[in-house]
Amino acid sequence: MRVMERHGNAPPDDIPLVLAREGHHGPVIHAANRTARQTGIHPGSRVVDMRAICPELQVEYADEAGDRAALDRLVLWARRWCPWTVRDGDDGLILDTTGSDHLLGGEAAMLVEMETQLSLLGLTSRLAVAPTWGAAWALARFGPVRSICGADEVDFKLGALPVTGLRLDPDTVLLLRRLGLKTIGALMDVPRLSLTRRFVKAGLAANPLLRLDQALGKLAEPVSSVDAAPQFRVQSRLAEPIFDPTPYLPELCEDLCAQLKQAGMGCRGLHLCVYKTDGDISHVDVATSAASRDPAHLHSLFRDKVDAINPGYGFDLITLAAGAVEPMQTVQNHLDGGSDDDLHLTRLVDRLSAKFGPRAVSRPALRESHIPERAEGQMPALAAMTDTALVTTKERPLRLLDHPEEVRVLYAVPEGPPAQFVWRRQTHRVARYAGPERIAPEWWKDRPGTRLRDYFKVEDQTGLRIWLYREGLHEDGRGGDPRWFVHGCFA
Incomplete structure (x- = not known):
């Protein structure tokens, strides 16, 4: 299965669209929709050359990292059709539908269902069912839009496909074409001994014989399916509708935290959902500043939140799910082997955020x-x-001023520390100092002409330690005389 359009606002099917990425000699085609491929545009070609072939070509830059993340999510989403799915490169999925296709009315009906559900997500697809991974890969990319290949049809249906369908690197494909082997069928007809001598030391992606054996099922190609993240969820089914979930929250939190503790996990959020008798749902979300599995603490976060639930005519199902789950270890901080779970600061932050809002x-x-x-x-x-x-x-002040305050200074040496300065109408005589520490401007952020800073740690006659800096140097060509600022105070 190959995903060729981005999720969401896909253009009409009759508009040629490609996704581009940077290449050695300018942008190159990363992916193309069906209309673009029909005009002769293929991945790996230069965008400037393809515009000459198709002047109405629309080009957008690909978000390769975002596409891979979306494809990883699509791997788990596709398990509605079978329990075994895995990502196939950067543009496809492999599904092992053995034993599950009959639940959807057969292989043909299953492919129609897949194409329909993907189209609802704004995705176009090319689908193929075959007995091997290699055969399905080739048919999905170079065969019909929907293809079903039986175990006794692999040789016939792969024969007409180009050798590119064997998942070979570009250099190997170019070599085979120069030898006159443009299709998989032509490669099958060549005596194996002749090709074996040429590709005996080649890797998997450069050895057409190994790839051919994988596609025909003569060579095993093991793959491992990714495991879905564990879901931590508890629910309470009620005999009759109620209007307030508060009495059930303590037990739900206890059960959920027991699941988290058994798995060695903690959560940073909870999702409470009530299912109303009229078919509607209402939910409340809470979050924590640190991973937690303390039922009393998590229950307290719903104290002022439950009132936001609109019960309607009542609800008969309550679910509580953990969100942002992450590993959490029990730390022993008592000699008797116990642990101190009284995280007062994080609990205070959680309660204030739940009371006044997450940005308060x-x-x-x-x-x-x-x-x-x-x-x-x-x-x-x-x-x-x-x-x-x-x-x-580097040592930094305990208190840093929001805005540096300019001061007047007296100094003995222009490039040295101040001997005396006036700050907030008080005169400070420097008893000792350390520095300077030079900090240059950030050229990628600051405007041209920004002056460097020389920071000094000084101590006045009363023992007050101050952090101040000189902005600029004499005759640096970026302004007049240097200016002095107080930036912070040490403890």
């Missing part, structure tokens, strides 16, 4: 920058920490 509580987040005021920002306390930061061993 924030926490510092490190940023990848050597400019002090850019090296730290704020993010919601419940958000996952995904940002990377530069590791620095």
Whole structure:
């Protein structure tokens, strides 16, 4: 099965569309829809050459990483037809439908159902059923739109396909074409001994005989299916409709946390859903700042949230599911072997966020920058920490001013530290200092002409330790005299 259109706003089928990626000599075709392929456009060709063939060609740049992630999600979505699915390269899926096709009315009806469901997602597809992975791969890409190949038809149906259908590298395909072997059938007719001598030391993707044996079922091709992420969910079926799920929440949280503990996992969110008798549903979501499986704590997060549920005429089914599940280990921090589960800070953050909203509580987040005021920002306390930061061993002030404050200084040496400066109407005489630490502008962010900084750690006559910097150098050609600023205070 080959996915050729992006999810969502696919253009009409009669418009030739390709996805491009950067190549050695400009953009090249990464994927093409059915209309584009019918005009002679194939992946690997240069975009500028294909525009000469098809002036109305529409080009969009491919998001290869996003496409692979979407295809991984599609692998699990496709298990509605069989329990065994796996990703096939960057543009296809392999499904083992042995024993499950009869549940959908046979192989032909199954392919129609697959094409229908994929089209509802905005995806076009080419489908093939064959006894081997290699045969299905070739038929799905070079055969009809929907193809069914029996075990006794493999030789016949593969014979008319090009040798590209054997999953060979471009150099091997070019060599076979120069030898006059343009189809798989022509390759079958050549004595194996002649080709064996030429490709005896070639790898799998460069050996047409090995690929041919895989497609014909003479050589095994084992694959392993990915496992779906475990789902942690509990439910409570009620004998008659009710209007308030509060009495059932403690037991649901207990059962869910027992499942998480048995699996060694914790969750960062819960999804409560009630199913109404009129067919509608209502749900409430809560989140935590750290992975947790404490039933009392998780139950407390619903304290002011349940009122948002509209019960309608009542509901008779309640489900509670864990979200953002991640491994969680029990840490022993007592000599008697016990663990301290009283994470007061994280519990406080969770309760405040549940009460006032997820953006009401924030926490510092490190940023990848050597400019002090850019090296730290704020993010919601419940958000996952995904940002990377530069590791620095430099001492930094405990308190950093939001905006550096300009000061007047007196110095003995132009390139040295200040001997005295006036800050907030008070005169500070420098008793000792350390530095300078030079921090250059970030040329990829700052405007041209931005001046460098020389930071000094100084201590005045009262013992106050201050972090200040000189902006610019004398006669650096980027302004007048250097300016001095206080940027923070040490403890």
